[in-house]
Amino acid sequence: MRDLIDIWVGIQTWIFETVVGPLLFGFGQMAWYEPGYNAVEFVMLGVVQIAVIAVGMRFFERRWPLEKPGKDDRLILVDQIYTLLNKLGVVPLAIFIVTYPLVQEIELAVRAWGFAPPRLERILPWLGDNALASFLVYFVLYDFAAYWLHRAQHAFPWWWALHSLHHSQRKMTVWTDDRNHVVDDLLITLALVLFSQLVGVQPGEYVVILMIGRLVESWSHANVDMNFGWLGNRLLVGPRFHRLHHALANPDERHIQDHNFAPVFSIWDILFGTAIYDTRNRPTGVADPAVDRDNDHGWTAQQVRVFWRFVRALTPKIRRATAL
Amino acid sequence: MKNLVFAAIALTMGASGAARADAVLVLNSDEASYSILSRSGRVELARFPVGREPHHVIVTPDGKEMLVGSTATNELLGLDIKTGERTRVVKDIIDPYHLGFSPNGKWFVTAAYRLDHVDIFHADGYRLAGRIFIDGLPSHMAFDAESKTVFVTLQQSGRLAAFDLQTQTLKWNVPVGNTPAGIVMLPDNQRLLVALTGEDGIVVVDPKDGGVKGTLQTGKGAHNFWPKGDGRLYFLSNRVEGTVSLIDTVEMKVVGEVRVPGGPDCMDITPDGKELWVTQRFLRRVAVIDVDQLRVVASIPVGKSPHGVFMLRSGPARPTGGPIRAASTAGDQK
Numbered sequence: 001m002r003d004l005i006d007i008w009v010g011i012q013t014w015i016f017e018t019v020v021g022p023l024l025f026g027f028g029q030m031a032w033y034e035p036g037y038n039a040v041e042f043v044m045l046g047v048v049q050i051a052v053i054a055v056g057m058r059f060f061e062r063r064w065p066l067e068k069p070g071k072d073d074r075l076i077l078v079d080q081i082y083t084l085l086n087k088l089g090v091v092p093l094a095i096f097i098v099t100y101p102l103v104q105e106i107e108l109a110v111r112a113w114g115f116a117p118p119r120l121e122r123i124l125p126w127l128g129d130n131a132l133a134s135f136l137v138y139f140v141l142y143d144f145a146a147y148w149l150h151r152a153q154h155a156f157p158w159w160w161a162l163h164s165l166h167h168s169q170r171k172m173t174v175w176t177d178d179r180n181h182v183v184d185d186l187l188i189t190l191a192l193v194l195f196s197q198l199v200g201v202q203p204g205e206y207v208v209i210l211m212i213g214r215l216v217e218s219w220s221h222a223n224v225d226m227n228f229g230w231l232g233n234r235l236l237v238g239p240r241f242h243r244l245h246h247a248l249a250n251p252d253e254r255h256i257q258d259h260n261f262a263p264v265f266s267i268w269d270i271l272f273g274t275a276i277y278d279t280r281n282r283p284t285g286v287a288d289p290a291v292d293r294d295n296d297h298g299w300t301a302q303q304v305r306v307f308w309r310f311v312r313a314l315t316p317k318i319r320r321a322t323a324l
Numbered sequence: 325m326k327n328l329v330f331a332a333i334a335l336t337m338g339a340s341g342a343a344r345a346d347a348v349l350v351l352n353s354d355e356a357s358y359s360i361l362s363r364s365g366r367v368e369l370a371r372f373p374v375g376r377e378p379h380h381v382i383v384t385p386d387g388k389e390m391l392v393g394s395t396a397t398n399e400l401l402g403l404d405i406k407t408g409e410r411t412r413v414v415k416d417i418i419d420p421y422h423l424g425f426s427p428n429g430k431w432f433v434t435a436a437y438r439l440d441h442v443d444i445f446h447a448d449g450y451r452l453a454g455r456i457f458i459d460g461l462p463s464h465m466a467f468d469a470e471s472k473t474v475f476v477t478l479q480q481s482g483r484l485a486a487f488d489l490q491t492q493t494l495k496w497n498v499p500v501g502n503t504p505a506g507i508v509m510l511p512d513n514q515r516l517l518v519a520l521t522g523e524d525g526i527v528v529v530d531p532k533d534g535g536v537k538g539t540l541q542t543g544k545g546a547h548n549f550w551p552k553g554d555g556r557l558y559f560l561s562n563r564v565e566g567t568v569s570l571i572d573t574v575e576m577k578v579v580g581e582v583r584v585p586g587g588p589d590c591m592d593i594t595p596d597g598k599e600l601w602v603t604q605r606f607l608r609r610v611a612v613i614d615v616d617q618l619r620v621v622a623s624i625p626v627g628k629s630p631h632g633v634f635m636l637r638s639g640p641a642r643p644t645g646g647p648i649r650a651a652s653t654a655g656d657q658k
């Protein structure tokens with residue numbers, strides 16, 4: 001294990017000390033020296049994720065596809081662009097630049113008042129002696145927060161205006177998970193970072209949780225006819241389970257997308273009454289033609305039109321005016 | 325295999341003082357833990373949880389305890405100087421990134437790096453005497469020999485500030501260079517050395533008014549000092565250059581250099597003065613430097629982003645106080 005860590009940090013250090021560090025030094029940005037080093041790791045993890053998706057997960061999609069190849073295959077390309085921009089740090093960097101000062105201000109204000117969020121280890125001391133247990137507990141807590149945020153994305157019209165972009169994909173694949181509006185990504189990131197700081201997730205743990213969580217989510221969007229068995233499907237979110245969340249609403253199932261919200265652990269849907277299990281194949285997408293038209297556009301146009309959808313949802317006057 | 329044998333022996337001895345007298349403490353700042361290493365075996369013996377974002381460690385004036393600043397939980401965590409075991413928690417110390425006791429042991433000072441303030445406490449009971457808000461990321465500190473003034477570097481604004489300990493007021497605040505970090509008061513009590521992490525060397529500063537009296541090129545990202553122990557020679561880590569320089573503070577010249585990759589940061593020297601241990605922040609290791617030969621003889625794996633490093637003692641550490649102590653103050657506070 002230590003050998004793997006040495007190889008990993010060796011590559012990270014080489015990239016940082018050869019490229020990023022000298023750049024930060026040259027531009028007089030040494031205050032970002034440590035964050036810059038962590039950013040290199042983030043991009044490296046992104047490369048690993050892309051490799052796992054492109055090689056590992058795609059193997060299963062090709063071998064056991066749920067939906068056969070068809071005319072909608074062309075829609076996958078834009079999702080691949082989303083994945084590259086996200087995993088290689090382009091979108092996260094933009095989000096970081098916006099959210100970092102805000103998160104800092106909130107955290108500093110809270111701490112300046114003398115409140116320091118306690119780590120769970122203070123309440124459950126045995127966690128401190130077991131790194132794996134500690135990690136799992138934080139992972140479960142993180143996923144719990146993500147579950148409720150996901151419900152909020154569907155509950156508030158202005159948030160749905162953003163999140164509907166994710167659902168508009170008619171051809172779900174391993175690349176679909178990253179198909180999100182940057183404002184949606186920003187809001188989710190902000191909320192999850194604040195939550196993580198509140199419960200005491202360490203920066204190192206946060207990165208690993210993020211990586212594993214996003215890989216599971218990529219897999220849950222995969223176009224594969226596989227599941228984890230009766231018990232496994234009730235513990236972990238898989239493609240069959242999550243596909244129901246993306247199912248196209250129909251007269252008999254108008255609110256089918258208000259189910260199976262859990263990102264990683266399906267237990268949340270079971271506990272809060274939003275779980276459904278069904279093996280019937282359904283088409284995916286959004287029944288609203290205006291949202292479905294997202295599929296006619298590339299990354300930039302999608303971002304622009306969905307932003308305006310978001311603005312209209314936020315401002316009733318504009319919404320009414322455009323409805324006339 | 326040899327390391328495993330050492331580890332087994334040390335672990336068999338358990339947490340006894342005998343075992344830990346040979347031990348080294350390292351703060352893994354990014355994973356909220358500290359490692360206990362065997363100095364002779366050069367292997368990590370154990371790793372324990374500690375607060376959140378622990379960066380620096382200092383000895384209490386009575387020499388019996390180490391205090392770790394847990395910056396994100398607003399606490400000081402006391403560790404036994406012999407065993408490294410936890411002894412107590414001092415709460416409500418806001419953002420204690422860097423910390424130090426005045427040489428006379430009466431004042432305890434913390435630099436709140438992220439919250440932009442310097443707190444001056446009565447060391448007896450850690451009662452807050454005064455809080456001075458100051459922009460620019462206050463980071464490292466040093467004291468004058470008379471325990472009247474604390475000097476604090478301001479990394480972001482490129483300045484050095486001096487505060488009167490008795491009145492908790494600002495005496496002066498002057499520019500010294502790009503990203504000043506580590507600072508040390510020399511034994512003559514007439515010169516402060518300030519490492520400029522945003523440049524490639526250090527400046528010599530007059531403690532009376534902050535005037536820059538000289539410069540010395542060492543390496544890119546000059547960051548932190550540690551005394552060799554003779555009152556004249558000081559080690560300096562250069563984070564970007566990936567080196568540790570040995571500086572003669574009388575001649576004001578670099579007399580030696582050793583390559584230490586991975587962002588070398590805090591240091592401590594073994595009681596016999598033969599080895600300098602340096603945290604390699606990026607590589608998650610601690611380098612061991614043979615002081616006579618100025619070469620790295622070992623690099624020991626620890627946790628993520630190791631920052632503070634400290635040699636545990638078989639007995640109480642040197643008490644604070646006196647000009648010699650003042651000379652090594654910055655070193656002891658890292």
